[in-house]
Amino acid sequence: MRLLILQLTVMLCGSVLLVGCDRAMEQPIKEIVIHPQSFIDKAKEAMESVNERRTAVQQKAEKTGDFSNILTVSEDIFQEELGFRKGFWVNLVEIYRQENLENTAQLEELESLESAFAEKVQDNTIGMFYFTYISAFDALIVEYLRLSFEFPENSEEELLMLFRESMRNGEFSIVFP
Numbered sequence: 001m002r003l004l005i006l007q008l009t010v011m012l013c014g015s016v017l018l019v020g021c022d023r024a025m026e027q028p029i030k031e032i033v034i035h036p037q038s039f040i041d042k043a044k045e046a047m048e049s050v051n052e053r054r055t056a057v058q059q060k061a062e063k064t065g066d067f068s069n070i071l072t073v074s075e076d077i078f079q080e081e082l083g084f085r086k087g088f089w090v091n092l093v094e095i096y097r098q099e100n101l102e103n104t105a106q107l108e109e110l111e112s113l114e115s116a117f118a119e120k121v122q123d124n125t126i127g128m129f130y131f132t133y134i135s136a137f138d139a140l141i142v143e144y145l146r147l148s149f150e151f152p153e154n155s156e157e158e159l160l161m162l163f164r165e166s167m168r169n170g171e172f173s174i175v176f177p
Contacts, residue, residue, distance in 0.1 A: 043145035046082060047138055053077045054131045067127025074130060082145065092140045092163065096174070099167035109174070136174055143172065 037045070054077060061067045078084040093110075100106045117133050120126040147162045148154075154162070166172075 039146045039149040040142070042149045043142045046145050047142050050077055050081045050141075051135070051138075053081065054135070058131050061127065067125075067130075070127040070130045074134060082141070089134070089137060089141060091160070092144055093137055095160065095164050096137075096140055096167050096172070099164060106174075139172055139174055140167075143167075143170070 054074070057070065057073050057077070061070060075086050078089060079086070097107070097110060100110075113133065113136060117126070120129050120133075143166050144159065144163050147159050147166065151159065151162065
């Protein structure tokens with residue numbers, strides 16, 4: 001019986017080799033096309049890297065109970081991951097404010113966030129909540145990064161002008177905690 005199964009297997013494999021495969025199998029495998037990342041995807045990826053580091057720093061601070069260096073580390077993360085100078089994200093928020101002067105709902109939410117932020121500073125608990133508050137502005141940072149990827153030859157001043165135009169023309173919703 002084993003001999004019969006072995007003979008059938010050899011004959012089947014031999015016939016496939018001699019006859020070949022059907023036409024559908026003769027066509028070459030199509031090349032896999034990998035589309036280049038869009039500028040917004042690159043910007044989001046860069047921001048994800050920032051958020052991963054924020055999370056690690058926050059978890060370490062929670063574990064040790066020491067939130068004293070959160071603000072400094074946050075600026076370091078922006079500089080190391082995004083190339084931002086100290087306090088640069090504040091400039092983006094100010095441009096957002098200036099371009100939304102007529103949007104009272106957005107301004108009220110921004111002022112509410114700033115009030116909560118100031119309260120946490122007075123309570124000396126800002127370190128515990130800093131990343132939560134600052135993450136509200138991630139959409140602005142992503143838009144600036146998108147522009148910097150799309151126009152890499154532009155200076156910071158030119159990028160800020162484009163960013164201002166985006167804030168004026170775009171639909172940017174900031175999610176306030």
